[in-house]
Amino acid sequence: MDVVGVGAAGLGTLAPDARRLVDAAEVVVGGDRHLDMLGERPGVRLVPWPSPLLPGLRALLDDLSGRRVVVLASGDPHVSGIGSTLVRELGPEAVRVHPAVSSVALARARMGWAAEECEVVTLVGRDVDRLRRDLAPRARLVVLTSGEDAPARVAALLVDEGYAGSRLTVLGDLGSPDESRIDAVAASWDGRPAPRLHLVCVECSQGPASRAPSLVPGLPETAYENDGQLTKRVVRAAALAHLAPRPGDVMWDLGAGAGSVGIEFARQHPRNEVHAVERDPERAARVRRNARALGVPGLRVVEAWSADAL
Template identity: 55%
Template sequence: MSSSGAPSEIVVVGIGADGWASISPSSQSLVLEASVLWGGSRHLSLVPSVDGQQRVPWPSPLAASLPALLSEYAGRPVVALASGDPLVSGIATTLLEYGAPVRVVPAVSSVALARARMGWSSESCEVVSLVGRPIDRLVLHLAPGRRILVLSSDASTPAAVASLLTSSGWGASTLTVLGDLGSPSESLQSGVASSWSGDSPALNVIAISVSPSVEQRAPASVSKPRPGFGLASWAPGLPDSAYENDGQLTKRDLRASALARLMPAPGQLLWDVGAGAGSIGIEWMRSHPTCHTIAIETDPERAARITRNAHALGVPDLQVVEGRAPSALSGLDAPDAIFIGGGATREGVLETCLAALKPGGRLVVHGVTLETEMLLARAYAAHGGELTRIGVEAAEPIGTFTGWTPARVVTQWALDRAPV
């Protein structure tokens, strides 16, 4: 949305849980002198009454109603109230995404207050927002000894986080729920995730000291790794058993090879074409919290399985498109990288992917059939790049002895598109 359909300026003023007294005199003047004041009902109730001031509570649902609100006040100056720092999982971020002309006057954020109460430096902890976001996003950040500050959606978030930690093998983690930070009713409740109980205030931040459960510290089976502890790494090549699959899975060593050539970078988008179990797209997103994936899969059962795997491995925002390439690729955002794990020989798939790839983008294609291998040989001759045959052998029992068991050889074509 362009700023032409928005107020001439929106000054977003942060206000603490302790209310009107928490903001500076200059910020108080901004609020009192505003002809139009937006905010949540709770925030608006904290401000002294002003004759003639128009006070507008945020509409619900906010995302669907905000464009109309911006248009209604187009060309007029507006002041809006927000909790703490409006750019920490706050309304200012949303307004900026709509292209509105925003000026932010922050108060002390809940993150800063939580760090102060816990004695945690900013360098020693991670901040994860679950405000309006899937709770499974937290899984990506779980590793032994990590400190995490979770921005909660509501009073139900602490119990849900405790349940998630327990079910994923981190039940020994310590939770501290910091409620109504900065207000006279500020509270603190601590406990272990596996035995968490009790109510929490609606406004809360959760501090987590991550620790694996006792059973998770035991040696892991090769065939079945520990659910949480063994999956803490963001490096490519998670154990194959980390994925629910029906056999259509890019195996661990091949996955690591493909991702090394796809080169995930913060904020970039991958198309995972013929995604199978979704492992390439999932590990692309696990490499950095701002990476995105669109997984294209024609089989409905596999498409549903990709979604389950994405949630289980901490990247629930992965987008699944159920359909057959190349037609299913139409209208998708242009990718920074493409992996084709299946269907490369289908007419138009490779050509469509090459045409869609951004300048500076990367393409990796795997093939196990002679037909795909011949296609990739022709592509290599026409476009260059890197053509590799990868054979992996694993030691397995042969009677009372041990021998090498080869996996199917895979031909890999990798291409780096030159930047403009």
Template identity: 45%
Template sequence: MTAPWLTVIGLGEDGVDGVSAVARRLLADAEIVYGGRRHLDLAGSVSAEKRPWPSPLAAGLDEIEASRGRRVVVLATGDPMWFGIGATLARRIPADQMRVLPAPSAFQLAAARMGWPLAEVETVTLHGRPAERLKLALVPGARILALTVADSPRTVAAMLTDAGYGDSPLVALEHLGGPSERRVEGLARDWDFDVAPLHTLAIECVAGSDALLLPRVPGLPDEAFRHDGKMTKREVRALTLARLMPLPDALLWDIGAGCGSVAIEWMRAAPRAHAIAIEPRADRRAIMAENALALGVPDLDIRDGTAPDALEDLRAPDAIFIGGGLSKAVFEASFAALKPGGRLVANAVTLESEAILLALHASHGGDLVRLAVSRASAVGSLTGWRPAMPVTQWSLVKSRGYDS
């Protein structure tokens, strides 16, 4: 096993006074020390060359890799592996070459101050990320700890109020673990406080009577989406996603995405699920982007294009949904790119598209079903069933032994 040449040390507000003897020795023996200006100041006097992070950060990561074999220390805040630089370095540096010495994380300290069991708390970071990501965690009674920047609490408070959670208590916990530690608290609807840049925001979700409840199980109400009529409706969408099987870290291609309802619910349904939504119409892409923000998945990757040409050079997917633009050529290009064991689902409403699915089912197998939904509505002074257009759905799992 290669001896670690890179050490990542987590610091608290008390700096090196709060780290272990091992961490102090490794810092004293280092040749190069990287960190933010604050971290380098907390390190005090060291014999090593101090290098603040350059902009862009990637340049510093390249420098660290080029220093392989030298004694390099990276200073970070709290637990470097929890939304920190350690997690970024671990994608580049083999585990046996890197030693990580964490301090208590901001989440641990905040949970301790709030008296919240950390295992029952939703943790998110909004550093460099849209505040709308928080919407995924908004359910009555939820407790959320968020890493935020100085102006984020106002943004979060306004967002909570707009979503019907204005009575939610907010607590900004500043400089946790240090001599300047302070808490600022109030309700979301009344929030108008300035807080220190270094803080963690604690949120206890209290839903008002007007709060829109959006569970993460597939099948959100159609009214939760803006659309121009081009969308997979609620019941069919729920069954479609059941076939697609959203899994953590998995990637979906949503071809002919329309308003993005399937891709958005895929991302909501599983932690760290990703989706690429391909849609040729600019007006629908704009609506899709609005829906992604409103429903808590601003990271939806929206692409302009028409399949199969738009599929070139995309990362191989774990699942594919063909909701528009179905053709034999689109299927063949999609299926060739699909990972072994991946799922493909295609829906058809027109007779022409259904004929394509029948032919593909005959040649490739899979499951073919017809989905028919009727809704009760007024018939004069009485009530009757009004059927929606039936949907033919074909689903297929790619064999793990498939040879493209």
């Protein structure tokens, strides 16, 4: 299966080799926007993605097995795109990705930001609270988003975290003739809908009321909502030092209480995975609230006795 990245300007942006792949395909899979670019293709089966995608993806892939299949995707299919999903499903040997220039690269070019001077945060298919972990004074963030209201949600989160003076730049339809740019400050974002294809660049400006904490383990006790069942700050710092989490590590936090140890483990890297086990429903709900407030809404809370959860 070949996955071909297409720029916002359409099929005319494809390199000759990528164009030949599209022209030789028996089946072309993509979103409505990409399939509409092809026009009439006698003898070629045009297949839209199932909705919702993941529950129907395996059946679609099985149905297309043995055919010359080309998947059309936006920009670089490995940047919060379908390329990564297909590799997970089929394995890297079965998928060849032919990227176009990514929206991230175009955004950095428009902003004049060097790659090593900014961070990429994806909120595609994720909770906007994920962004809280990455806020820091003078940070430059390229935020991948979905939904016309995404800039408004990002602006509201920045205000809530004390970063109301941060500059937002909404870049729409990057690389196309309809490319657009909106510059604003988080506190005065007017709620206007963004173009369907857009991302948000954030230049963080910390206000005096900012409460976004450091990533260093041992957050102050005031960072957590709790009922007194909270591991002390110095103990948390020592525990995380001994655990020494690395990217992609997994932790089971048995008897999570307020969730503090697991939350700080998860905050060390976006790929870290935490399962917080707490039998008390009220405390379990509190762990979820704390995880969202501290930028790790993906932390999994298991309401069960510890022995039953393992």
